[in-house]
Structure formats: C-alpha cells, structure tokens
Amino acid sequence: MTAQLDHVNGRPITAEPRFDPIALAKAEAIRTQAEAEAKALCIKAEGEAKAAEATAREEAEKQRILNERAAMKLEADRAIQAERVAKAMASAASSEAAAAKTKRLADAEIEDEYTREREEQRTEATWKWSARGIYLTSLIIALPLQLKAFYSDDKPFMVAAPVLLEGLALVLAFGGAWAIAHRRDVLPYRIGIMAAALIAAGVNLWHGNTDPSIGIEAGIVGALASLGGPVVLMAYEHGIAQKRDGIPSYRERRDAKKAAAKAAREAAEAAREKQSAEESRRTDRERAEARAAAEQKRKDADRQSAHPKVWDVAEAMRSARGLEFVTDQIWSEAWHRVTGSKIVGIWPELEASSKAAAAEMKAASEGTLSHVESQMPPSREKAAEALDGRRFNGGTPPRRVPNDTPPYSIAARTVASLAALQNPASEEQS
Numbered sequence: 001m002t003a004q005l006d007h008v009n010g011r012p013i014t015a016e017p018r019f020d021p022i023a024l025a026k027a028e029a030i031r032t033q034a035e036a037e038a039k040a041l042c043i044k045a046e047g048e049a050k051a052a053e054a055t056a057r058e059e060a061e062k063q064r065i066l067n068e069r070a071a072m073k074l075e076a077d078r079a080i081q082a083e084r085v086a087k088a089m090a091s092a093a094s095s096e097a098a099a100a101k102t103k104r105l106a107d108a109e110i111e112d113e114y115t116r117e118r119e120e121q122r123t124e125a126t127w128k129w130s131a132r133g134i135y136l137t138s139l140i141i142a143l144p145l146q147l148k149a150f151y152s153d154d155k156p157f158m159v160a161a162p163v164l165l166e167g168l169a170l171v172l173a174f175g176g177a178w179a180i181a182h183r184r185d186v187l188p189y190r191i192g193i194m195a196a197a198l199i200a201a202g203v204n205l206w207h208g209n210t211d212p213s214i215g216i217e218a219g220i221v222g223a224l225a226s227l228g229g230p231v232v233l234m235a236y237e238h239g240i241a242q243k244r245d246g247i248p249s250y251r252e253r254r255d256a257k258k259a260a261a262k263a264a265r266e267a268a269e270a271a272r273e274k275q276s277a278e279e280s281r282r283t284d285r286e287r288a289e290a291r292a293a294a295e296q297k298r299k300d301a302d303r304q305s306a307h308p309k310v311w312d313v314a315e316a317m318r319s320a321r322g323l324e325f326v327t328d329q330i331w332s333e334a335w336h337r338v339t340g341s342k343i344v345g346i347w348p349e350l351e352a353s354s355k356a357a358a359a360e361m362k363a364a365s366e367g368t369l370s371h372v373e374s375q376m377p378p379s380r381e382k383a384a385e386a387l388d389g390r391r392f393n394g395g396t397p398p399r400r401v402p403n404d405t406p407p408y409s410i411a412a413r414t415v416a417s418l419a420a421l422q423n424p425a426s427e428e429q430s
Helices: 021-150 156-181 187-210 215-245 250-306 308-321 328-339 348-374 389-393 410-422 424-429
Strands: none
Touching (some): 156 215, 187 215
C-alpha cells in the first residue's frame, strides 16, 4: 500500500517531467547542427565577403589600370596631336617662308632685270652718241685739211672732192646701220667705209707731208681723224648687229666654255664614281658568291659524311634535274624519301623516343592531378553519375596497401563538411 501526498505545507504538489535522453540528444543535435549551420553560414558569408572584397579590389585595380591606360592614351593622343599641329604649323611657316623667299627673289630678279635694262639703255645711248660725236669731231678736223688740199684757183670744182670722200664714208655708215636693222649683209658697207676712210687718210697724210704750211703733224692728225671716226662708228654698229643677231660676245663664249668644261669634269667624275660603285658591287657580289660556294661545299661534305644514304638519293635527284649542286629543297625531299619524315633532321627512332618521352610526361602530370581529384567529394551533378573518382587513373585503379593514402587535409575536410551542411538530403541518401 502506497500513500500519495497531494499537498506539502499547504501547497499542491505538481508533477515534474521525466528525464528524456532521446529528446535531449535530438535537441543537442539540433543545436549543434544550428551552430554548425550558423558557423558554415558565417564562414560562407565571410568567404563571400572576402571574395567580393577581392573581386572589388580586382575590379578597382582593373578600373584603375584602365583609367591609367586611358589617361596615358589621352596624353599620347594629345602629344601626337600637338606634334601634328606643330608639324603643320612648321610646314605652313616653312611654306610661307619659302613663298616669301621666292617672291623676294622674283622681285629682286625683276628689279635686277629692270636695272640691267636701264643700264643697257643708258650705256647704249652713251656709246651711240659718243661714237657719233667722235665721227663729227673727226669730220671737223679732217674736212678742212682735205678742202685745202684739193682747192686751187684754176680748179675750184675740186673743192667738192673732200665732201665726196667724207660724205661717202658717212653715207656707207648709214647704209651699214640700215643693213643691221633689216638683217642684211653689212660686210660690203664696211669695206666701202674703210676704203673711203683710207683714201681720205692718205690724202691728209700726203698733203701734210708736201705742204709746209700744214706740216706733217697736222697731216698725221688729219689721217687719224679720217680713220678714227668711221672705225668708231663701225665698232658701234658691229656691237648692235651682234646683239640683234644673238651672237655671243667673247665673255659669253668664255663663260660658256668654262661651264662646258665644268660640266665635262662633273660628268667624268660621276662616271668614275659610277664605275667605282659598279666595281665595288661586282667585288661584293664575287665575295658573296665565293662565300656561298664555300658554304655549299661545307654543307655537301658534312651531309655526305653524316648521312650517306640520304646523300646518294639527293645526288641522284640533283643529277636528274640538271642542277649544279644539292639545294635545300632537294635535300629535304631526299630526307623525306629515305626517313619518311618531312622535317629534316628527324628520323624514326628519334621520333619514337620523343613520343614516348612526351607520353611519359603526360601520364606523370595527369596521374598527379587524378589522385588529387579522387580525394575530392563529387558534386551534385557528378553524384548522379556515381563514377569512381579514380577513373582518370587509366581505368585500372592502383594496388592498394595499408597506409598508402595520406590523411585528408584540413582544407579538404572543411570543404566536405560545408558540402554536407549545404546538401543534407544527399548525405541522408548516401
């Protein structure tokens, strides 16, 4: 028989709940899972924040680099534009300066031409009137002497003889001027002038020698006057005729001869330089040909001694094609015919060893990666395939012995725990 108390010290007794270890374990599991989820979320948020921060820093750095590049490009474009503007301004200034210089030279040339024409006109006028003045002075000196020589009381009509002589010279001088103006032959007029002048000079000289009242001195002066006037006038007319006919003067002929001699010297110098350049090019070509021949001889000897089989085929191909020596193309074709390789210097054994070494290196590098991947948990997409992570080991897993696999790293365990927390359904199914 048991007694049950409903009150203690006047207070009702309440029933205490019984201790439930299963519920407590579930609550502890839920709390642990919540803490793990919270920690995972914190780690994930922190990772995402760091990733976002890193991404932001990268983007900022990229933007900074882009801005710097844009600024540098803008500076370069500005510098190029400034340089172009400066070149354009310099070219315009140079063109303007050249145009101004050309204008100044043209103006100076026009001014010089005008000055030269004025000087020619002035000197021609001076020379013209001086020659006529000398002729008139000679006529004044010579005519009285001839009048005195020809005049006599019994022959008064002979006083016209001096006028005839001097007038004949003057009229022939006018005829010579007409011939020059009309581009006719002036030589007959000059012969007539000189004949009349010589006769008048002879008369003056003879009369001065025979007449004591005149004297030999006056006769000589008269003779010079009779000759000097027509000679000066003919010299003037001769210069006018040469100018109108375009006949070069002695100075022009001398300058032309000097210019021709200078041009001939320059042409001879240019010919010598050209000949020297051709000889130099010929010498360089001969040297290059000699070097090429020596190099070809060296290559032929080397190929013949190192690869006799290929050399025999190449020599046969050269002879069949009628060439002078074995070219690189013939050697490449012969190498391909003998070894089967299109690359000169590669033979089958070397190609096989190279491929074996490459395959060994590829297997070694891919095997290391496959072992690393085999320790990583499969993703959700790959979990459906249910393939072994060691499938990259060539299809045959390696022989397993105790302690041959190192323990998982802390990073791998952390990644696996995070994956399990994010995908609890897959873990329950597994």
